Amino acid sequence: MLDDVIQSLQAARSLVVVTGAGVSAESGIPTFRDALTGLWARYNPEDLATPQAFARNPELVTRWYDERRMRCAACAPNRGHYAVAELERRFVEAERAFVLLTQNVDRLHQRAGSKRVVELHGTLWVWRCIACGAEREEPPAAFTSYPPSCECGGLRRPGVVWFGEMLAADALARAHSALEACDVFLSLGTSAVVEPAASFVHLAKRVGTRTLEINLDSTPISDIVDCSLRGRTGEILPQVVERLGLLVES
Ligand code: BV8
Ligand code: ZN
Numbered sequence: 001m002l003d004d005v006i007q008s009l010q011a012a013r014s015l016v017v018v019t020g021a022g023v024s025a026e027s028g029i030p031t032f033r034d035a036l037t038g039l040w041a042r043y044n045p046e047d048l049a050t051p052q053a054f055a056r057n058p059e060l061v062t063r064w065y066d067e068r069r070m071r072c073a074a075c076a077p078n079r080g081h082y083a084v085a086e087l088e089r090r091f092v093e094a095e096r097a098f099v100l101l102t103q104n105v106d107r108l109h110q111r112a113g114s115k116r117v118v119e120l121h122g123t124l125w126v127w128r129c130i131a132c133g134a135e136r137e138e139p140p141a142a143f144t145s146y147p148p149s150c151e152c153g154g155l156r157r158p159g160v161v162w163f164g165e166m167l168a169a170d171a172l173a174r175a176h177s178a179l180e181a182c183d184v185f186l187s188l189g190t191s192a193v194v195e196p197a198a199s200f201v202h203l204a205k206r207v208g209t210r211t212l213e214i215n216l217d218s219t220p221i222s223d224i225v226d227c228s229l230r231g232r233t234g235e236i237l238p239q240v241v242e243r244l245g246l247l248v249e250s
Helices: 002-011 021-025 038-042 051-056 058-074 079-093 169-181 197-206 233-243
Strands: 014-019 097-102 117-119 122-129 135-137 156-160 184-188 210-215 227-230
Touching: 002 184, 002 210, 002 227, 002 233, 014 079, 014 169, 014 197, 021 079, 051 058, 058 122, 058 156, 079 097, 079 233, 097 169, 117 169, 169 197, 184 197, 197 210, 210 233
Parallel strands: 014 097, 014 184, 097 117, 184 210, 210 227
Antiparallel strands: 122 135, 122 156
16 A cells, blocks of 8 residues: 555656645644634634634634644644655656645645645635735734734734635635646545545546545545555655655656
8 A cells, every 4th residue: 555655656747735634733733623622622613713703703713713823833844744845845856746735724834845835725824904905924923912903903814714715716726727737646634524625536536647545544535545545644654755766767
């Protein structure tokens, strides 16, 4: 199975990697399903990550997001993130296509060196004014009051895609063009439940792409992909990259 993954990547000319919270779990960032510990235990993520929740209680929602942002600031990328960045580097060096479509909002991929990243669900690090639309990337310091306000007096929200909101058109367009062109699709650390990302594997299969998954638990796509590996991305990905031969034609 591990050999299948390695051989598929070895032969790939155009690779799309999709990642979820499982890739950041080994950095100490709770996955989305278990993000609600302690103070937040009584909330359901779908009850906090919606425009309705923000409209109803902007202080609670912005406090939750800022606490998650500060937790990410205190965490470091893990070996799984670095392996994904190394995979990109190898593909770029061999002039092969590579795109990382991440559902994660923590920017740990970028901190590990990934460059060709599409943030499907936005990021905790950019906050936007709901009145004038001004967007700003925040420094790693917590807001001093909630909800944070813009110079124009408007409320500021996290630059993430909430449940019930459309993904950014350019992110979706980049994802679709990458999926239509790829010959290998690799799903990492995601429960493959949240749409539309959960359906990307079907788009890939439709164009005859070889589909792979590495995840701790089985998911709704485990029986659909050509090869599904159970395990931690922080352990398996470094092995994959280490055993991946030269991609550059000798
Ligand atoms: C939209 C940002 C529509 C915010 C997030 C069709 C059918 C059913 C429902 C829908 C549908 N279409 C739309 C919906 C509704 C909804 C949806 O999909 N709901 C789900 C619950 C069924 N989708 C939407 O609302 C999307 N919008 O489609 O627009 C529309 C149409 C017209 C007009 C208007 C709107 C928007 C979805 C984006 C939501 N925002 N994040 C925030 O972070 O707070 S989603 C959020 O949850 C994450 O970004 C991520 O995508 C998702 C969690 O998923 P995972 O990342 O996979 O994490 P999870 O914890 O679930 O799983 C972790 C996995 O890792 C596990 O499997 C575990 O085994 C594994 N793991 C753990 N440790 C490791 C590991 N694996 C390897 N190594 C380890 N060490
Ligand atoms: Zn403003």
